[in-house]
Amino acid sequence: MRRIETRFAELARARRAALVTFVMAGDPDLETSLAILKALPAAGADVIELGMPFTDPMADGPAIQAAGLRALHAGTTLAKTLALAADFRAHDRTTPLVLMGYYNPIYVHGVRQFLAEAKKAGVDGVIVVDLPPEEDSELCIPAREAGLAFIRLATPTTDAARLPAVLAHTSGFLYYVSITGITGAGAPDVAKVTAAVARLKQHTDLPVAVGFGVKNAASAAAIASIADGVVVGSALVEAIRKSLDEAGRPTPGSVAAVTGLVRELAAGVHAAARGFARTGQSA
Amino acid sequence: MKPEIPNSFRTGPDERGHFGVYGGRFVAETLMPLILDLERHYEAAKRDPAFKAELDHLLTHYVGRPSPLYFAERLTDYAREKATGGRGAKIYFKREELNHTGAHKINNVLGQILLARRMGKSRIIAETGAGQHGVATATACAKFGLECIVYMGAVDVERQKPNVFRMNMLGAKVVPVLSGARTLKDAMNEALRDWVTNVENTFYCIGTVAGPHPYPAMVRDFQCIIGEETRAQMLAAEGRLPDSLIACIGGGSNAMGLFHPFLDERQIEIYGVEAAGYGLDKKHAASLAGGRPGVLHGNRTYLLMDGDGQIEEGHSISAGLDYPGIGPEHAWLKETGRVIYLSATDDEALAAFQLCAKLEGIIPALEPAHALARAVEIAAEKPRDHLMVVNLSGRGDKDLFTVADHLGGM
Ligand SMILES: Cc1ncc(COP(=O)(O)O)c(C=O)c1O
Numbered sequence: 001m002r003r004i005e006t007r008f009a010e011l012a013r014a015r016r017a018a019l020v021t022f023v024m025a026g027d028p029d030l031e032t033s034l035a036i037l038k039a040l041p042a043a044g045a046d047v048i049e050l051g052m053p054f055t056d057p058m059a060d061g062p063a064i065q066a067a068g069l070r071a072l073h074a075g076t077t078l079a080k081t082l083a084l085a086a087d088f089r090a091h092d093r094t095t096p097l098v099l100m101g102y103y104n105p106i107y108v109h110g111v112r113q114f115l116a117e118a119k120k121a122g123v124d125g126v127i128v129v130d131l132p133p134e135e136d137s138e139l140c141i142p143a144r145e146a147g148l149a150f151i152r153l154a155t156p157t158t159d160a161a162r163l164p165a166v167l168a169h170t171s172g173f174l175y176y177v178s179i180t181g182i183t184g185a186g187a188p189d190v191a192k193v194t195a196a197v198a199r200l201k202q203h204t205d206l207p208v209a210v211g212f213g214v215k216n217a218a219s220a221a222a223i224a225s226i227a228d229g230v231v232v233g234s235a236l237v238e239a240i241r242k243s244l245d246e247a248g249r250p251t252p253g254s255v256a257a258v259t260g261l262v263r264e265l266a267a268g269v270h271a272a273a274r275g276f277a278r279t280g281q282s283a
Numbered sequence: 284m285k286p287e288i289p290n291s292f293r294t295g296p297d298e299r300g301h302f303g304v305y306g307g308r309f310v311a312e313t314l315m316p317l318i319l320d321l322e323r324h325y326e327a328a329k330r331d332p333a334f335k336a337e338l339d340h341l342l343t344h345y346v347g348r349p350s351p352l353y354f355a356e357r358l359t360d361y362a363r364e365k366a367t368g369g370r371g372a373k374i375y376f377k378r379e380e381l382n383h384t385g386a387h388k389i390n391n392v393l394g395q396i397l398l399a400r401r402m403g404k405s406r407i408i409a410e411t412g413a414g415q416h417g418v419a420t421a422t423a424c425a426k427f428g429l430e431c432i433v434y435m436g437a438v439d440v441e442r443q444k445p446n447v448f449r450m451n452m453l454g455a456k457v458v459p460v461l462s463g464a465r466t467l468k469d470a471m472n473e474a475l476r477d478w479v480t481n482v483e484n485t486f487y488c489i490g491t492v493a494g495p496h497p498y499p500a501m502v503r504d505f506q507c508i509i510g511e512e513t514r515a516q517m518l519a520a521e522g523r524l525p526d527s528l529i530a531c532i533g534g535g536s537n538a539m540g541l542f543h544p545f546l547d548e549r550q551i552e553i554y555g556v557e558a559a560g561y562g563l564d565k566k567h568a569a570s571l572a573g574g575r576p577g578v579l580h581g582n583r584t585y586l587l588m589d590g591d592g593q594i595e596e597g598h599s600i601s602a603g604l605d606y607p608g609i610g611p612e613h614a615w616l617k618e619t620g621r622v623i624y625l626s627a628t629d630d631e632a633l634a635a636f637q638l639c640a641k642l643e644g645i646i647p648a649l650e651p652a653h654a655l656a657r658a659v660e661i662a663a664e665k666p667r668d669h670l671m672v673v674n675l676s677g678r679g680d681k682d683l684f685t686v687a688d689h690l691g692g693m
Contacts, residue, residue: 055463055594056579058475059311065462077591103309104578108592130578132315134299134308155313157482162316180313181480 003096003124004149004172007046008207008228017224019044019269020209021262022100022233024051024067025084026076027240032250033071036240036258037088041095043259044266047209047229048088049127052081052101059129061184067237070248078105078114082121089122098151098172100127103139111139115146125149125172133165140169149173154200156180156192163203173207173229174200181212184234188213194226217268224272232265286618292546295612300496300582303618305611308495310581313479318581322497324402329504334397341393342508345426348390350509351378352516352672357642358655362662372527372662372669375520377513377541379676380647386677387509387537388419388490394505396423399486406430406485410474412439412467412533413603413650414446415677416490421455431455434473436466439602445681464596467533467606471580491534492610495581499610506540513672514544521670527552527661530674531654532624533568533603535610537676546621554661555613556654558599559626568597569626570609571617584611600629600685601649603677631656633689636679648677649685 011018021040026033040048053071057064085097099118106114106128118126125148131139133152140150149172157180158166167174176196178188193210200208210223211231223230236258243257244250286303295302308318328334342348355374363371379387399407407429411417417433424431433450437459440447450457463469471494478487492499492506510528517525528545530538532555545551560567567573570585577586579594587595587607599605616622627635635655640646647655651674658673665671679686
């Protein structure tokens with residue numbers, strides 16, 4: 001089943017962008033995390049990115065670093081993340097689920113084993129921050145062979161010379177990082193992002209989702225008007241953090257804290273007028 | 284799987300930055316164009332006689348090179364007293380602690396700062412553990428009028444205060460890192476986060492033979508002056524090459540600088556000494572002895588981690604060795620068997636620190652004290668005509684408070 005392609009095609013027909021939500025597996029604990037995952041689609045998430053916690057997330061800002069540490073303290077492992085994905089998939093057969101994280105836990109787990117287990121769990125794709133095209137033989141090529149999308153990040157520093165290499169083995173969608181910086185940092189400059197997305201679209205038929213720095217309904221709407229997807233992460237994990245009690249435990253309001261924000265973001269995305277002619281997608 | 288024994292140990296890395304299976308370029312896309320750009324500039328600089336001339340001039344007049352190769356007579360006598368059967372090698376020190384700023388770190392920093400200038404970068408960032416690399420970077424930035432930001436784990440800021448003060452005096456901004464374990468690996472994470480944020484004007488000056496390609500090779504090349512001088516000096520002193528080399532290993536730059544020029548003289552025994560902390564069965568920072576291959580900070584190498592690939596905190600009394608990884612070239616040299624990797628505990632390093640101070644009138648840093656601990660033992664097993672070189676990578680002023688704490692005050 002090609003859930004990612006199907007979802008983006010449906011949304012293209014509906015002429016709106018996808019809301020892509022990131023949460024960390026096992027944050028604040030596995031049980032709450034599953035409840036959050038299950039509630040996300042109804043709240044308006046079109047695609048789910050599930051973070052695989054890592055001790056040393058080099059591209060992440062304080063919010064996602066902290067979410068990863070909460071998850072690790074709660075005993076999250078890669079195996080448990082995969083089990084969480086499977087539990088979600090048993091409950092939801094259509095929402096695309098993408099695992100996002102860093103290479104070391106996957107490498108240590110064993111690439112082939114990880115891919116087989118992820119596929120079996122109903123995962124649709126992976127995003128691995130520290131695997132540029134130069135290291136495609138590590139995971140990107142095996143992932144595609146295993147039937148999983150390998151979603152690549154393109155950034156403001158990806159120049160015209162590099163873009164073909166970045167796009168070469170990318171599948172599912174392209175994730176455009178709107179700023180040079182870490183997750184949760186400054187707000188994107190919409191004019192610059194517009195130009196960057198237009199440039200990417202000249203070179204690929206893949207949907208382009210834009211993330212890093214989208215925090216609220218207004219910024220989500222702005223991005224939604226110029227891209228095929230809007231990724232929100234730090235704001236959601238911050239909502240989780242704020243819902244915790246003093247000992248860092250979830251409260252009865254934890255799930256609602258996330259879904260409430262997702263509803264607002266979704267409203268922003270749904271209200272956004274699509275400002276560009278869609279290219280290449282089967283509508 | 285044992286890697287093939289190559290014809291030469293000195294040809295690595297390949298064009299993708301691999302030493303055997305180790306090394307590589309495991310970085311976020313944002314940084315990828317930057318490290319490719321760095322590689323191009325470094326390759327050009329390497330071929331430019333003007334670059335080498337400028338660096339050589341600085342090494343002579345600013346750093347004070349060549350550093351002496353010194354016969355440590357009383358330490359040699361001490362090892363011979365402990366030896367049986369009339370054994371006991373002749374121990375020489377390569378006196379990197381006499382360099383300006385007190386460690387080998389400045390050799391690499393000046394190379395990188397000259398490169399940064401060629402690339403037109405105005406803002407320099409660095410990570411530091413013991414503070415020696417931070418001090419060296421702050422020093423070079425002061426000399427060349429460059430902005431300098433040093434990331435240092437909050438724990439290390441506390442235990443290496445004299446160096447924090449020095450960096451401040453030199454005009455650098457020291458940023459205490461509060462994430463993770465608040466030591467060297469977290470400082471490196473934070474420096475990488477800075478670099479992805481400030482891509483236009485910033486040069487990341489890495490302090491050891493780690494990070495994504497081309498750093499491990501570039502830092503090694505800048506440190507190779509240590510081994511090259513040692514070769515000439517030993518030939519002058521003894522009329523032949525040394526029989527063994529020994530150096531401590533944090534990330535592995537002082538060791539690689541001494542070892543690399545000698546790797547193809549296969550008769551020479553080469554020893555790297557990792558930090559065994561409280562002991563290899565307890566908390567330590569010996570990635571080769573206690574770690575497994577993994578991927579962190581841009582390269583594949585041996586790492587201390589749990590079964591799930593989460594990085595574990597190292598422990599060493601020495602902030603400069605307290606890193607859960609090691610340069611990828613060392614990982615490869617271990618697997619090929621060319622270099623023998625040993626370790627020394629906190630207590631052994633403390634004992635060697637005091638021994639060196641009392642016998643030679645040289646207060647070593649705690650980092651090379653690890654090498655000294657193993658050197659005395661190995662020397663005692665070698666014949667009297669065996670020539671051993673210990674890399675005295677730094678001086679111990681920065682460690683006086685730490686040592687005093689451990690010895691119960693002064
Ligand atoms: C004096 C000294 N020696 C050794 C090291 C360890 O680094 P490396 O293994 O890169 O030489 C340090 C690091 O701070 C140091 O200050």
